[in-house]
Amino acid sequence: MTSRNDIEKRFKALQKKICDALEKLDGKSAFRSDQWTRPEGGGGLTKVLTDGEVIEKGGVNFSAVHGHAPKKITDALGFGPSKFYATGVSIVLHPQNPWMPIIHMNIRYFDMSPEDPEAESTYWFGGGIDLTPHYVDLKDAGFFHKALKTVCDKSDPMYYDRFKKWADDYFYIRHRKETRGIGGIFFDRLNEMNEQHSFEELWDFVVNVGEQFIPVYQYFVEKYAHKPYDEPHKQWQLLRRGRYVEFNLVWDKGTKFGLDTDGRTESILMSLPANASWSYDYQPIAGSDEEKTLSLLKKDIDWISYA
């Protein structure tokens, strides 16, 4: 049976595999590694690549932390005082080239054991992959979602539709009335109680999601990393990064939770771009690629139909 330790090891190996592959794809910069410990228990390994050929700023974070669960969490879950354990891999890559998308992946395992020996413990898996193109291309969106559907279908024919909708709802910038990008899949609290799948089956699914990251990203690197662009494309990329910052700091529950509970700030905020812009009441030119992208930042688009 897969233990906490097995999960941790597998996540760490995945981090290494992904970083090795990204360095190869980038061809110029290498990851810098920061090992850190959490005073209350556990720690992590944060890897950051900057000023690459393909990636301007990217982070691949592994962590495995444990301790007493904050009251906020136990209350929200209807638990009494409990110990928790959480491990995961989290990635955000901001590319140099505006034709390249921003990509985000996260996979995680969480469990909680009440101090009351009579009370039941719980665990779950969560995660997802989602894409934030600066310019939305329907064919690319189709490719991306199809790749995610393939992974989902291996585990459960219902997963893709459920988790695609979940991503649409989660990665929504409410105050802009637009989605962060073209979504992807998002899932949380997967466990035997909520699903028709065993612990081992859920774990397989999570590993498969993690393994899908590089093939998907490679498609975009090969297609766009060296595509010529002009200054206006770069300006637009900076504005879209501004929206990314807004989502992460205002709405993202993981970021909020991390900052609220004294997480390691530099690891949490490695998701922010090297630079971003804000322009008061920016309006794209009618008929432009920028306007087309804005018109596609909506929930419930059937991207696969464009594959």
Next chain:
Amino acid sequence: MTSRNDIEKRFKALQKKICDALEKLDGKSAFRSDQWTRPEGGGGLTKVLTDGEVIEKGGVNFSAVHGHAPKKITDALGFGPSKFYATGVSIVLHPQNPWMPIIHMNIRYFDMSPEDPEAESTYWFGGGIDLTPHYVDLKDAGFFHKALKTVCDKSDPMYYDRFKKWADDYFYIRHRKETRGIGGIFFDRLNEMNEQHSFEELWDFVVNVGEQFIPVYQYFVEKYAHKPYDEPHKQWQLLRRGRYVEFNLVWDKGTKFGLDTDGRTESILMSLPANASWSYDYQPIAGSDEEKTLSLLKKDIDWISYA
């Protein structure tokens, strides 16, 4: 007696006066004006200046809105269903020159009338001025705080100490364990119940705070707007702006409330800079001006002692 209408008119006149003065100080760019209405009642006038000689991006917003108070607010205040009215002027100026500080001012009036005719209504004034220098200079900080103390002392000898501490606590970036800048004054819920002052005295205080804005800003424009700087100073300014964005999007209650209650996003987020940067785990050089500034981003510094 001063009516809602008088307050609104005075705030609007102050907005015009401040914008006229800022255009003169800037010498290059003019404010663009956007009149807007709020579907649920009221509206505002947002004025934004961009690409100036002194100001890179600055907003001076006036609003006067009314309607049914959101349940979140009435619950928090222990009120039943109520109508509210709120008017105020809000300013954030991001300068071009890194030697210039970012400045923020807000003054506001709020009242609430329960629908239950037996229940008592309430009102209050709130606001403040605070400064976020990219480089902290003790003498300037002394000047700034002394100017605020002078305004406070006209109304109440206790005000400056109370409101200076309130600003220290409010403008604190918890996840960075640093203050946003050198603070200033911050006050809220000033009314006859909480203070030893009449409505008219409190209103006078708020007007005096508003009138202090231009003289204070002028000091910095004259001293720093044309001081030569190098690329590393500009880079540092962008990093400090990143922190400003973090505070506003993560911790600022006004921003959060506006975004949560479907306020006019472009007016709320006019506080964000034209551009900002993030650098993973940035460490200033030992003994540098940047390090000195970081060492001064703390609560409870007696700035006036450096005047």
